[in-house]
Amino acid sequence: MTEITPFLKKLMEMPGLSGYETPVSEAIAEVWRPLVDEIEISKIGSLHGLRRGTAPEPRPRILISCHMDAIGLMVTAVQDGLLRLTEVGGVDPRILPGQQVTVHGREDLPGVIVLPPDRLLPVESRGKPIDIGRLYVDVALSPAEVSEKVRPGDLVSFATTPVELPGGAISGHTLDNRASVAALTQCLQELQHVRHAWDVYAVASTQEEETLGGGFTSPFSIRPQIAVAVDVTFAKGPGVNDHRGYPLGKGPTLGYGPNVHPAVHKAIKELAEKLDIPFAVEVMPRHSGTDAYAMQIVAEGIPTMVIGIPLRYMHTPVEMVSLKDISRAGHLLAEFIARLEPDFVQQIRWDDEEKKGS
């Protein structure tokens, strides 16, 4: 059985920026293959693993989606041996100066993001945050070598090394959302020992950070009766002290709002209470900021749920999560799946609705 923490560290270090997920997808597939009955790659690169359930055909299906794509940067120009940049996904340019990165050119090159010294900037910009268009990457090679090895469109990944911290925390880049991939992997491992009625589709989706591309397309081909997005959410900590943050290490969050079907929310919440798995209800007044936002409106519509793993410093190269929260999220998913009765679909209804089939 794959140990989750080393697997997560490996995933964090795999390149796989939005639209270019193949390296990380292969690493996930390697671990999922023995845990599922079928595995395939969707037309836009999402990984679909199917574990068949035991209910008679036509079996209901649950889809668990974790996006595997990472935020990062892209080369826009090569100038005097230095690389100009744009962002892939949401990046605050104020966290970029001095970051170590890997430039995926003709070969992988280590580099550092450079804040131009003030004397090279217009007077009004000195001491201020500098737009991404004025930053650049230095790969410490001669300009001739750089021109040979790098061209516009090459991807740039963050290169911080994953580090475990006392108290069961882990920090590094791309915990958003490889932490959830780790949770789903744990769920698949737990399901090895359990009979479950429903078909389980484990999905590592693509392009969430840019277009929700995987979130729209995988549910269309799978057509699940329930779709759950597992993604990171804001943990309380420096810079996040209001209701939008949830405590780190105190359990996953259960999303509640227009992007979540209340019946699915209720079922998972009651199960967490019964199993004494700590959790917080995450109120989501609008967009959940996850694949669920896309999944909910695929085809004729799908009942959705969002499970969050609290994470500090989101979209920086030093994101931090609690390993316990990953494990709790994975365990809760597995328990929920194991308990899904073949007719649970009938219970996914609105409070004000006539009971289905009656």
Add this chain to the structure above:
Amino acid sequence: MKPAPVIGADQIALLEKLCNAVAVSGDEGEVRSIVLEEIKPIADECHVDALGNVLAVRKARQPNALKVMLAGHMDEVGFMLVDESEGGLYSFEMVGGIDVRHLPGKPVLVGRSHTAGIIGARPIHLTTAEEREHTIPLDALRIDVGPEGKAKVGDRATFATRFKQVGPSLVGKALDNRLGVATIIELFKNAPENIEFQAAFTVQEEVGLRGAKVAGYAFNPDMAFVLDSTPAIDLPMWDDSENTQYNTKLDAGPAIYITDSSTLSDPRLIRHLAETGEACGIPFQFRQPGGGGTDAGSIHRVRAGVPSVSISVPGRYAHTAVLVSRLSDWQNTVSLMYEALARLTPLTAER
């Protein structure tokens, strides 16, 4: 005369060890231990003074030799933890000059045990466009050592960058001034016989050139050479106009100081270095006269005065998490200094 020492795998391995060590001003012990291990066996005299400077001497092998001081600071810029809040979070202040814009999103090493910590930032999702127009202030940042991490107020911290060699370059934190330290160690191991070699590995340069002042007094040298790292700002101007404020350039050899904000270099020593470079075919450059300062700022004013000059390995991105220097510039610094020392005569200081 023996040829100048060559920088090979052993020297680079020592530089790596020096760069990965943590020695924020006032807490230089880790680098000091490495320095002592390297030089004590070959020093004629060696001691650690009241501030923590390492002062070591190799005697001349001829009479009436000049006493020549070579100084390089061991300390690096960093942080000190100043307040603790619940759950492994610490407020911190700068030790030495660091641009606050370089802090968000960095792994750091805390305390003597190199405890892992990170400096995060508010998620972009929760920031406003207005907020993003302002630098994240120091008081909004914390060093986070994990929910049960062990650190204490007063601990030093610095960037967690690991040294690496990349193509023609040396990449790491604290190349300012482990390059100077490594240069002096190499020269000390290959000390020319014509001079009394006074090596000062100094403390607290980054907080006011303080170690060098007492080191200069203690040695009472005939002249001093300060080995340091100086910014190479050989990068494009925002409007692509000619960059006339580059300070120094990579690949152009060691940078000889004419003047900075704390020192007017001794013209005889400037001339001696330049003539040595020309005679030996060693490339060198003059650092553009301007701001900045080195230990020479303290040393040239001790006692009745000490003729002093600084010579630096150029490096990009000083006082940030990652510096970039060229191996060739380091080699040429070692070569130029070695040849210049070997050619020193009492006349050098009298012309």
